[in-house]
Amino acid sequence: MLADSVARFRAAYREHDIPAHYSGALNLWITFGGGAAALLACLSQLDGVTRAEWLTIPAAFLYANLVEYLGHRFPMHRPFPGLKLIYRRHAGQHHRFFTHEAMAHEGPRDLRAVLFPPLLVMFFFGGFALPAWWLLATLASANAAWLMLATGIGYFLNYEFLHLAYHQPPGHWMTRVPGVARLSWLHRHHHDPRVMAQRNFNITYPIGDALFGTLERPRG
Ligand SMILES: [Zn+2]
Ligand SMILES: [Zn+2]
Numbered sequence: 001m002l003a004d005s006v007a008r009f010r011a012a013y014r015e016h017d018i019p020a021h022y023s024g025a026l027n028l029w030i031t032f033g034g035g036a037a038a039l040l041a042c043l044s045q046l047d048g049v050t051r052a053e054w055l056t057i058p059a060a061f062l063y064a065n066l067v068e069y070l071g072h073r074f075p076m077h078r079p080f081p082g083l084k085l086i087y088r089r090h091a092g093q094h095h096r097f098f099t100h101e102a103m104a105h106e107g108p109r110d111l112r113a114v115l116f117p118p119l120l121v122m123f124f125f126g127g128f129a130l131p132a133w134w135l136l137a138t139l140a141s142a143n144a145a146w147l148m149l150a151t152g153i154g155y156f157l158n159y160e161f162l163h164l165a166y167h168q169p170p171g172h173w174m175t176r177v178p179g180v181a182r183l184s185w186l187h188r189h190h191h192d193p194r195v196m197a198q199r200n201f202n203i204t205y206p207i208g209d210a211l212f213g214t215l216e217r218p219r220g
Pocket of ligand 1: 094098163166167187191
C-alpha cells in the first residue's frame with residue numbers, strides 16, 4: 001500500500017507532467033540505444049591507443065563518479081540560481097514519486113520519473129564531459145579525449161541501468177543482477193525524505209560518498 005501523500009503525488013504527476021504521447025519503451029530505446037550508438041561512435045575514433053592513453057579509462061571513471069556525486073549532492077538537492085529546473089525535476093518530482101517506502105514504479109509510463117530527462121543529459125555532458133573532452137584533445141591526445149568521452153557514456157549507461165533496477169518492482173530480473181541488491185539498499189536509504197539531502201549521493205558506486213563522509217548504510 002502506498003502512503004496517501006505518495007499516491008496523490010503519483011496521480012497528479014501522471015496527469016500533469018507525463019505528456020500524453022510519452023512512451024516508456026521509446027524512452028528506454030533512446031536512452032540505451034542512443035547511448036550505445038554514441039559509445040560506439042567514440043570507440044570508432046580510436047587509433048593505435050598507447051598504454052598511457054588506456055589509463056584515461058580509470059581516471060575518467062573516477063571523474064564521472066565525482067561528477068555524479070557533486071551533481072546529485074548540490075544542484076539536484078539544492079536550488080541554485082539558474083539550475084532550479086534540475087532541483088525541481090529531482091528533489092521535487094523524483095523524490096516525491098519514489099520514497100524509501102515506495103521505490104517501485106507501477107508501469108512503463110512511470111519511467112518518465114526514473115530515466116534522465118534531456119535537461120539532465122545536457123547538464124552533465126555539456127557541463128562536464130565536453131569540456132574535459134576539449135581539454136584532453138588540446139593538452140593530451142585525440143585518443144585520450146575519445147576514451148574519456150566513451151568512459152563517460154559507458155558510465156551514464158551503467159547509471160541508468162542501476163537506477164532503473166532500483167526502481168523496478170520486486171522480483172524483476174534487473175533486481176537479481178549481482179550487486180544490484182546491495183547498491184539498491186543504499187539508494188533506498190537516500191530516498192528516505194529525512195536523509196535525502198544529506199546521505200548517499202552516489203547512485204552507482206559509493207566512492208564520492210566514502211571520500212566526503214556522506215555514506216550511510218541503513219540499519220536493519
Ligand atoms: Zn531514485
Ligand atoms: Zn536524490
